Amino acid sequence: MIELRKGALPFMAGSLIALLLAVLVGTLLGPVRIPPPSILRILLSLLPGAGGLFDGPEGWRTIIVQIRLPMVIMGIAVGIALSSSGSALQGLFRNDLVDPFIIGISAGGALGWVIGNIVTDGWAYASATAFKVVFSFLLSLGSVVLAYMIARRGSKLPISNLLLAGIAVSALFTSIAQVAIYLFVDNPAEMIFSLMGGLGNTRWHEVAIVLPISVLGAAALSVLGRDINAFAAGEGVAAHLGVEVERSKFMIIAISALITAVTIPFCGVIGFVGLMIPHIARRFVGPDQRILIPSSALLGGGFLVLCDILSRSISVAVIPLGMITGLIGGGFFLYLLASRRGVR
Amino acid sequence: MIEARDVHFSYGPGPPVLKGVDLKVERGTIMGIVGPNGCGKSTLLGCLGGVRRPDRGRVLLDGKDVRHMRRRDLSRIVSTLPQDASYGFDYTVEEIVSMGRYPHMNWLEMSGGVHKGVVRRALSGVGALQFSGRAFSELSGGEKQKVNLARILAQETDYALLDEPTRDLDLKSSLDLLDLIKRENMERGLTFIVVMHDLMLALRTFKEIAMMKAGRIKAIGGADSVLTPGWIKDTFGVDVEVDHHNGVLRILG
Incomplete structure (x- = not known):
């Protein structure tokens, strides 16, 4: 067994409870008021052999099972994806100011999605979706590799360079995406709105794409956690500890880009989750990535559903989810920068 | 035995850092490598540890070319402590x-x-x-x-490569660390190759020393034959007086 720090188990238990609560509250919210006990029964009746638990209106069941539940599960999937890729990237780059949004993965994915939308206009749904997902992934990988190559100085990767390169790549890719939307898309407002991030209108088949990739990706990153730990000692030491540096680094970046990119065609760009969540988790479970990544995933899943609840309940109109995480996460980022003593 | 045969190395298109290094370190020994800054000590350690690939020449580990070994297998035989x-x-x-x-x-x-x-x-x-x-x-x-x-x-591992392990340490901590290294060598037979630029500590610690200058090994052998006023003057450009019997090295002038 792996050694857990003292706070680790209570933290994981707390995260799990928070996640379940978020699922309950998330399915409670909506224009049609359904009493919580009925919701609980509907949810439990989904378990095998418990089909008879709910005998209320069939419409309620449809609302919960076909509308609210896929939204909530998608929220969990996106939270898992963003938090685990944020955790892995922070470890790999030895810096806690990194996340998939900041170093340009999200902007690349968004550009890929926009181009994918333009190219696949008129295609059948399945092939169009596959194309968009693959294209998002390729461009998100391209953006992070570009930022990495620009930032690297010999064998050193100064973190200020990486952040600046990430900002530059993000700005460039976002601008290209905007120009492309402006020139080639019939209804620009709709597309820009869906890029702002949100879980609305999520369908089960979309969950069936995002959830497995997120969970498998997070698991793969956890298994690579030993390599990521070794990278915390620098690439030199990692090599001496038997890590195939370039191969391992590429795998970590590619998986992080993949799980981030797969969320973008369905949920838009959701920033800062990957920055904040690993931070909070690290305080309790320590920096060992083999524990930190699953812990971040657990916390991130609940956190994203919570943000979605906020986005739907602060005002009558739904505020895009990406704005909520941007408000919370942007503040958190500022706090981190301000509380930093000196440069590492 | 860990062995470098005519190892040449340069970083990218830059000037050569190692210009034909030959070195043999037997199992169970401690070899000190001394030399002025920039003479290629750390680079040599990188080549010996298999993380830097020589442009020319070979590094053999118990007779096997490290180039043909997998990283993971290598890391069970050689460990490295880099600087900082x-x-x-x-x-x-x-x-x-x-x-x-x-x-x-x-x-x-x-x-x-x-x-x-x-x-x-x-x-x-x-x-x-x-x-x-x-x-x-x-x-x-x-x-x-x-x-x-x-x-x-x-x-x-069988071999441990240490790059200036005492660089940032005060005198007492340095001596403690070097004593630990000697003890591990005696008790477990762990072979150490230790890069160090402090000649006084080197004199106190190592029985065998290789002295490097400008990418080459100038002198190698027992400490009493390498840490001599002549070699030190030639390599470091400093006049010293060495009393091997009492392990004292004094800077003149």
Whole structure:
């Protein structure tokens, strides 16, 4: 067994409870008021052999099972994806100011999605979706590799360079995406709105794409956690500890880009989750990535559903989810920068 | 035996850093490598450890060319402590020493069982057991290097390459660390190759020394035949007086 720090188990238990609560509250919210006990029964009746638990209106069941539940599960999937890729990237780059949004993965994915939308206009749904997902992934990988190559100085990767390169790549890719939307898309407002991030209108088949990739990706990153730990000692030491540096680094970046990119065609760009969540988790479970990544995933899943609840309940109109995480996460980022003593 | 044969190395298109290094280090010995800054000591260590690939020449590990060995297999035979080994994030001492076990772990294997015993032994070997739960970043320089050494010991390799392990340490901590290295060498037969530019510490510590200058080994052999006023003047450009009997090196002028 792996050694857990003292706070680790209570933290994981707390995260799990928070996640379940978020699922309950998330399915409670909506224009049609359904009493919580009925919701609980509907949810439990989904378990095998418990089909008879709910005998209320069939419409309620449809609302919960076909509308609210896929939204909530998608929220969990996106939270898992963003938090685990944020955790892995922070470890790999030895810096806690990194996340998939900041170093340009999200902007690349968004550009890929926009181009994918333009190219696949008129295609059948399945092939169009596959194309968009693959294209998002390729461009998100391209953006992070570009930022990495620009930032690297010999064998050193100064973190200020990486952040600046990430900002530059993000700005460039976002601008290209905007120009492309402006020139080639019939209804620009709709597309820009869906890029702002949100879980609305999520369908089960979309969950069936995002959830497995997120969970498998997070698991793969956890298994690579030993390599990521070794990278915390620098690439030199990692090599001496038997890590195939370039191969391992590429795998970590590619998986992080993949799980981030797969969320973008369905949920838009959701920033800062990957920055904040690993931070909070690290305080309790320590920096060992083999524990930190699953812990971040657990916390991130609940956190994203919570943000979605906020986005739907602060005002009558739904505020895009990406704005909520941007408000919370942007503040958190500022706090981190301000509380930093000196440069590492 | 670890052996460099006519090793040449340059960083990219830059000037050559190693210009034909020949070196043999027998199992169970401690070899000190001294030389002025920029003479290629660290680069040579990188080549010996297999993380830098020579442009020309070969590095043989017990007769096998390291170029043909997998990273993971290599890391079970040779461990390296680079200069300024620091760690991002607040890993505890025990977590860092456990990293020495990574080359011995299977894909899904965690740090318990046999690994835990090895880690404990390594920690107690350097006297770090009592602060094994503390964050590495909070330790003093001397404690940090002891922990780094424990990481090397936990790796259970035959050869350990240390790059200026006493660079940032005060005199007492330096002596303690070098004594630990000597003891591990005596008790376990661990072979050390230690890069060091402090000639007085080198004189006190090493029986065998290689002296490097400008990418070449100028002199190699017993300390009394290498750390002589002539070689030191030639390599470092400094006049010294050496009393090998009493282990004293005095700078003249």
